[in-house]
Amino acid sequence: MKQKKRSLKQIGFFLLYTFSITWLSWLVIIIGNKYFNALWYGEPLFWIPFLIGGLGPTISSYIIYRQFNEDFGNESFVRFVFGRKIDRKVWLIFGLFTIWRLLMIWVAFGISKPMSILSIIINLPLLILFGGLEELGWRGILQPKLEKVVNYLPSVLMVGIIWSIWHLPLWLIKGSPQTSLPFGLFLFSVIISSCSFTTLYKYTKNLFFCVLSHAWFNGCIGLALYVSNDGTLQLDLNWKAILVFSIELIVSIILGIAYSRKKSLLY
Template structure:
């Protein structure tokens, strides 16, 4: 009971900090767009506010870690991110996730030119900053704390929904990737990715690999949005895409449940 109460407290503070940081920055952009003809997509001030907003979960994870860790130290926070020594099994799991993403864009969206994949690699540092670092909050704080309060499957649904709602202001900003998605579809994809990234974290115990995987996904889906549609900001949703994402959801849920049950038996 005491552990649940502590977890709920951390969840509450994390969500408060995260939504306050992010929504404040993004709502300023919306106000600038609508009332002052300013802060348009791609402008320097827009990028500053957008970037700070994107880092909301990462900033909040640092605050929470510092607030609730008695023996806090900068080195301990770094260790919290990179985990213990990464063995061959962990690298194999991580590699399979990266290959799966290439399969996703190649089979699902028909993008198989090497130069396209190279562009993702080149842009990876930016993709980490403006997306990947979210994992420090979602997988590092919210998901594991929620699993101490509710079961695995409800926690997946809850984190997927919270993650999607956190992005909500971006539907009111022209030029963002989110503005090209119906929110219902984005919510469903958020639940799939929550299951997938959570499974990766369970089997690797490494937040940094989750950061890389998140960034890699954003790069791959960016190819589908732009290159796959001759520059148009939209997804070509065909039966292949549906099959690929359905497989990802089913496999990640099965693996996640198997891990949770195994851990429960050991405890």
Template sequence: MENMKQENQSLRQIGFFLLYTFSITWLSWLVIIIGNRYFNALWYGEPLFWIPMLIGGLGPAFGSYMIYRKYNKAFERTSYFKFVFGEKVTRKAWLIFGFFIIWRFLMIWIAFGINEPVSILYMLLNLPLFIIGGGLEELGWRGFLQPRLEKAAGYIFSVLIVGILWSIWHLPLWLIVGTTQSAIPFGIYALLGIILSFTFTSIYKYTRNLFLCVLSHAWFNGCIGLVVYIGSKGYVELNLNWKVYVVFIIEIIVSVILGIVYNRNKSIKDNDKIGLSVL
């Protein structure tokens, strides 16, 4: 009876999170679409454009915070700070995080052929914008939604669901001229969303630090921004080749294996603790 009550409460929280997240984001981005189509305003890159754009991008973070504050009886700012930054990051966690950061460089260098030193400077200078405009989504997707779905649906299925929902959440961006998403067919983008969902979930599992997920997400956005804008000489387009598919196939295989290994090791440790408590 108690388990059923907890499951119902968890489903209710998930429902409210999705309601808050999609409402905040889609209404904000709808303002841009209306401005573009009916008032010749809020075009991509203009100063005023970034206000509704960034508010919309923060939808998952706002949704996570609202749910955390509503349902956490012991809510304090310090507790939410701990929720974001987690426990002390171990050496192993730093290695996992560093591996994926370096992997991004290999991705744009090997698969997309971008190797100019100025690219790194571009990414570092724009990292704060990538954090606000993309990275902070992780507070909702990996910090709240995926762990709760995993308890109900298991690891693989929960990550797939989050990847699909995450992709659908981005849909209005295809109606805004100039966005990175408008350069990618939605089917390919959804597949990429699922792959990245496995990647960021693995990073969170091993680091237990949402901020490292935020940085990983922001770093990816910076890399893909280089590919779309610099790699295509200023045109908003994404040139796919066989190297790109190979790189992302390797990424999803590694991420899934890491996730399965983590869950298996955690299950063994939990069973050992139960055995010790019985003794």
């Protein structure tokens, strides 16, 4: 009971910090657009509040780490991010996730040009900064703390919903990729991602691989949004896309449940 209360306290503080940092930063953009004809998507000054907002979960994860340092033992923040020793098994799991993403956009959206794939690799540092680093908060703090309060499946679903709601201000920023998607579709994709990244973290115990996978996923979806539609910001949700997303959801849930049950048997 004491551990659950402590986990709830950390969850509460994490959400308070994350939503405050992000929504206040993105509110600056919305106000700038509406009242000052400024901070339009893509302009140089736009990226400052946008980046600060996007780093909300990352900044909050470090604040929680410092605020509740005793829960992390003697583990440094770097160790918290990079986890255990990276062995061959970890690389294999990460490699399979990476290959699956390429297979996903090839099957679902017909993207197979080497130059398109190369563009993801070239832009990977930016994709990490503008998205990937969120994982320090979602998978590093929120998911494991929620699992101490509720079971695995409800926790994954809750993280997916919270993660989606966190993005809501982006629908008020003209030009953002989110404006091209119905929120229901975005919510569905984020819940799938929540299952996938949680499963990846469980099997690798390495947040940085979640960061890389998140960045890689954003890059792949970026290609689906732009390249497969001749530069038009639109996601072609055909039956093949629904199929591959559904496969990913089912496999991630099965692997996540299997890991959770195996761990509970050990203890």
